[in-house]
Amino acid sequence: xxxxxxxxxxxxxxxxxxxxxxxxxxxxxxxxxxxxxxxxxxxxxxxxxxxxxxxxxxxxxxxxxxxxxxxxxxxxxxxxxxxxxxxxxxxxxxxxxxxxxxxxxxxxxxxxxxxxxxxxxxxxxxxxxxxxxxxxxxxxxxxxxxxxxxxxxxxxxxxxxxxxxxxxxxxxxxxxxxxxxxxxxxxxxxxxxxxxxxxxxxxxxxxxxxxxxxxxxxxxxxxxxxxxxxxxxxxxxxxxxxxxxxxxxxxxxxxxxxxxxxxxxxxxxxxxxxxxxxxxxxxxxxxxxxxxxxxxxxxxxxxxxxxxxxxxxxxxxxxxxxxxxxxxxxxxxxxxxxxxxxxxxxxxxxxxxxxxxxxxxxxxxxxxxxxxxxx
Numbered sequence: 293x294x295x296x297x298x299x300x301x302x303x304x305x306x307x308x309x310x311x312x313x314x315x316x317x318x319x320x321x322x323x324x325x326x327x328x329x330x331x332x333x334x335x336x337x338x339x340x341x342x343x344x345x346x347x348x349x350x351x352x353x354x355x356x357x358x359x360x361x362x363x364x365x366x367x368x369x370x371x372x373x374x375x376x377x378x379x380x381x382x383x384x385x386x387x388x389x390x391x392x393x394x395x396x397x398x399x400x401x402x403x404x405x406x407x408x409x410x411x412x413x414x415x416x417x418x419x420x421x422x423x424x425x426x427x428x429x430x431x432x433x434x435x436x437x438x439x440x441x442x443x444x445x446x447x448x449x450x451x452x453x454x455x456x457x458x459x460x461x462x463x464x465x466x467x468x469x470x471x472x473x474x475x476x477x478x479x480x481x482x483x484x485x486x487x488x489x490x491x492x493x494x495x496x497x498x499x500x501x502x503x504x505x506x507x508x509x510x511x512x513x514x515x516x517x518x519x520x521x522x523x524x525x526x527x528x529x530x531x532x533x534x535x536x537x538x539x540x541x542x543x544x545x546x547x548x549x550x551x552x553x554x555x556x557x558x559x560x561x562x563x564x565x566x567x568x569x570x571x572x573x574x575x576x577x578x579x580x581x582x583x584x585x586x587x588x589x590x591x592x593x594x595x596x597x598x599x600x601x602x603x604x605x606x607x608x609x610x611x612x613x614x615x616x617x618x619x620x621x622x623x624x625x626x627x628x629x630x631x632x633x634x635x636x637x638x639x640x641x642x643x644x645x646x647x648x649x650x651x652x653x654x655x656x657x658x659x660x661x662x663x664x665x666x667x
Contacts, residue, residue, distance in 0.1 A: 300338030300532045301445045303378035309336055309438065310352060310359060310379070316434045317354040323404035325352040325431050326396065326420065330411040331605040332435050334533055337381070339374035341367065347392040347416050350381075351399050358382050360399045362392055393423040407431035436610050441624035446604060447648055449534035450626055454646055454657025456489035457527055457536035461660045468667050470518045470544055474498040478511035481526055490528035494535065494607060497525035504541075504640035507597055507632060518544050521551060521639040521664075523632075527607065535607045537628055538658050539644035542665045555641050555664045557589040558633050562643040562662060565599055565613075565629045569647055569654040575617040582631040583615070591633050600628040603646055625649045626657075 300306075313336065317325060327333050327350040329343040341348055346364040353359065361376055365385040376383065384399070386392050393416075400406070408417060408428045421427045442450065460481060467480040482493035499509040500516045504523040516522065520543070527537035541555070561582040568581035579599040586595045600613030603626055611619050613627055630644030641664070646657040 299340060299373045300375060303375040305445050306337050306375040307379055312438055313352055314354055314356065316437060320434055322407050323354050324400050324406045326406055326408045328409055328412045328416055330409060332409040334605055335439055337374050337376050338532065339371060341370035343413055345415060349396055351396055353400060360384055362395050393419045397423045407434060439604060440602060440610050441622055442604060442626050442648065446534060449530060450646060450648065450657050453530045453534050453536035456530055457538045458658055458660050459488040460484045460526060461538060461540050464524060464542060465667050468522055468542055470516055473513050473515050474500055474511040475513055485526060485528045490530055492528050494528040497523060499523040499640060501639060502637050505634040505636050505638060507634060520544050521641060523640055523642050525642065533605050535603055537603055537607060537644065537646060539630055539642045540660055540665060541641040542667050544667050546666060547664055554633060557586060557591060558631060558641055558643060559662050561585040561631045562629060565631060566647060566654065569649060571621055571623055571649060571651060573621055575611050575613045575619045575621060576615050578613050579615050586631065594633040594635060595631055596634055599631055602627045621649050623649050623651050
């Protein structure tokens with residue numbers, strides 16, 4: 293099965309992930325993974341539980357024993373929507389006065405070499421280090437390899453997320469109007485993000501005029517003016533937790549010849565980077581495809597960030613499409629392609645699609661036009 297409920301995929305999807313986690317642990321000579329709430333826990337068992345001062349922890353032994361979930365009794369309801377029950381995981385609840393870190397240790401062999409999720413809070417990591425008489429190692433090398441290559445269920449979720457955010461960009465003419473503030477436009481966009489199928493608006497950037505030269509601007513009380521170039525970078529999660537992230541650039545009225553010419557170079561660079569994506573090439577080579585064109589056009593210094601970032605249960609995750617990253621791309625890897633050019637005090641522009649590597653090249657999750665859209 294590969295379907296999904298409102299909050300998670302079918303249980304067999306998570307069963308396969310747990311099996312692959314065990315295989316990866318063994319290859320890394322680890323005895324167990326300790327996973328607290330966050331994207332890794334949602335990836336492995338479909339639980340959207342939150343992290344509090346009381347420990348919730350999934351323990352996955354490498355010896356093939358049944359994984360355990362150590363969880364406060366008062367938080368048991370948070371497991372109800374997960375696949376823990378269908379997977380037959382052992383649930384060990386605890387109450388105040390019990391040392392949960394010793395409960396974790398009791399599920400494993402003495403001297404076990406354990407790895408922890410990189411999002412584990414220090415208030416849990418440090419007591420676990422005391423219980424295991426040494427600081428655990430990072431589980432990132434294991435979890436990164438699992439999460440970087442999306443399975444069919446994840447790719448379907450990313451397609452749904454991409455289509456949903458495309459519907460929001462298609463409505464931009466309703467929102468972007470001269471005289472309105474960025475904050476007013478942003479509020480309308482946030483509502484549309486939810487209305488078009490996301491569970492929330494995770495981020496909304498409306499960078500008008502000189503604010504477009506700040507890649508992470510957000511919104512402000514600046515009133516949008518006729519003639520402004522406006523960068524709109526928006527996204528959010530669709531169930532079961534997979535993110536959209538798409539940027540388009542708009543202009544209120546016909547752009548000047550200079551703006552149109554510069555934007556045309558950006559459009560060429562973004563298309564070149566997308567065309568460069570295929571199995572066997574490096575992440576760095578995709579970054580170079582965009583960066584080299586912009587540098588040749590004289591805009592190298594105006595491109596101030598990496599070309600892309602991985603996406604899935606987190607907005608930003610591996611792989612990162614950046615100079616120096618010699619990671620070889622493989623089918624199933626999902627990431628953004630988003631070169632931008634920024635002219636401080638004047639204007640900026642960015643074009644962003646999410647793509648998934650296929651055996652032949654890549655599939656884009658976004659279908660909106662890339663050109664400078666005149667409103």
